[in-house]
């Protein structure tokens with residue numbers, strides 16, 4: 001009996017002690033030193049960027065919204081969108097073919113991925129652009145029979161077509177692997193549940209499997225889009241008037257190489273920033289049911305922005 | 317004699333590679349009957365119930381639900397396997413509830429339930445949603461229509477899965493160990509819903525280790541071992557007065573491991 005009383009009293013005293021104790025957060029002097037060094041380095045770099053006349057900020061400013069630069073930006077964005085679209089469609093088809101139980105389909109898909117992922121993109125672009133050297137005409141008709149329509153390859157393969165073929169086919173090979181990993185990430189029970197409710201295979205894929213696979217597919221695809229944005233600059237070798245080609249045209253005349261490359265870089269960075277916001281929006285959209293709260297579209301788009309600006313709940 | 321049974325299984329064999337997992341299975345379940353499948357692990361209970369839904373292909377024999385072959389068509393005296401879309405249609409009279417629920421995590425509870433009625437049965441959205449709300453009410457989850465599966469407890473998930481299966485108005489409902497992934501205190505809420513269904517005359521085949529439930533609800537019990545139905549009869553016959561030594565052993569083992577909590 002007294003034992004119990006003693007125990008209780010001892011615990012009460014401990015409680016009282018605990019209430020009065022103040023917790024002092026740990027101090028990390030190393031962090032302050034590192035931060036100071038980095039700040040000094042950054043400030044001196046910023047100073048040099050602002051004062052070094054070589055950057056020619058007035059020229060940068062002058063050409064930033066120049067008409068041919070904006071037109072080039074437009075082409076770069078359009079080419080990125082079109083090539084990604086081709087790449088995603090090809091990627092889904094190739095991923096489904098690889099999973100097929102038909103060995104011919106799966107071998108063809110594996111071969112496509114092997115070839116177009118392995119060969120350098122620059123080589124692929126030049127190859128498509130020079131297709132006429134191999135096939136002077138493009139014939140449409142039944143195999144081994146005289147063609148119904150015959151077109152000159154040089155007229156069909158414009159720089160735009162060569163760019164779309166090169167970028168799209170290459171992207172499709174990468175997307176195929178991304179889509180395949182997404183499809184594999186969906187539990188087999190999902191397909192069985194859909195089947196047991198009488199859903200057709202196509203409906204199951206479209207409504208049950210793909211939306212869940214997208215949760216895995218979207219983040220790496222975001223990387224692919226931003227990679228594509230920059231990869232489109234390779235098409236300047238085909239004399240295609242994208243963003244890089246249009247600033248090259250200007251500094252070829254004016255020799256203001258550095259400021260014009262800065263112009264192009266600024267626009268690439270702006271586009272990449274906007275694209276990553278879209279990616280964050282999509283990630284939340286297809287994370288539905290995995291994050292606890294469902295959110296409406298607008299707050300989804302604004303959430304990454306506001307959390308980046310205000311760092312709500314940081315440190316929690 | 318009575319009308320044709322809801323489920324008619326005749327001399328079904330099923331092999332995985334060389335291994336025969338179902339040997340010469342015959343089973344018939346009358347309309348409105350509840351049949352429980354019991355037996356040790358690896359006996360082939362899941363495989364049999366999945367064959368009834370054509371989630372697994374059978375090697376020989378026939379399975380008919382509501383008078384129609386499932387997954388196969390009879391042409392010129394031969395059975396031809398159906399391809400995806402036709403097979404989907406041949407499952408129309410059946411729905412299944414899984415051990416691990418298999419709810420669609422990207423859809424709300426309401427969308428989970430209405431997806432098949434709207435897109436497979438071509439019901440109007442309004443009537444499908446009205447039916448879904450009625451079903452949710454019936455399984456005691458009236459307030460959860462807008463929740464996502466990730467926000468529900470295991471017992472709630474399984475009750476949603478039952479509502480989803482009922483939404484296609486199945487003539488036959490299959491259950492594969494519907495309570496074995498649940499915490500013990502959540503088992504009863506699911507069994508309660510299944511008891512109600514049995515009382516309302518829903519034809520069901522239930523793979524279960526809940527012997528109390530089987531005794532109370534089942535009209536027929538089939539004891540499976542090594543791919544065969546070795547003992548079959550009324551719940552009392554099989555569970556209380558089993559003929560075979562094997563059945564007695566199994567029941568003794570299950571009862572020992574499922575000692576009721578004090």
Ligand SMILES: Nc1ncnc2c1ncn2[C@@H]1O[C@H](COP(=O)(O)OP(=O)(O)OP(=O)(O)O)[C@@H](O)[C@H]1O
Nearest residue numbers: 332333335337355356357358359360361362363364
């Ligand atoms: N996909 C498969 N491939 C090969 N063998 C399988 C496959 N599925 C099941 N089997 C085998 O078939 C046999 C029966 O399995 P089944 O899952 O039907 O047993 P069960 O009676 O449901 O057992 P449990 O009570 O453990 O669920 C087992 O020996 C199992 O290893």
Ligand SMILES: [Mg+2]
Nearest residue numbers: 361362363493
């Ligand atoms: Mg099983």
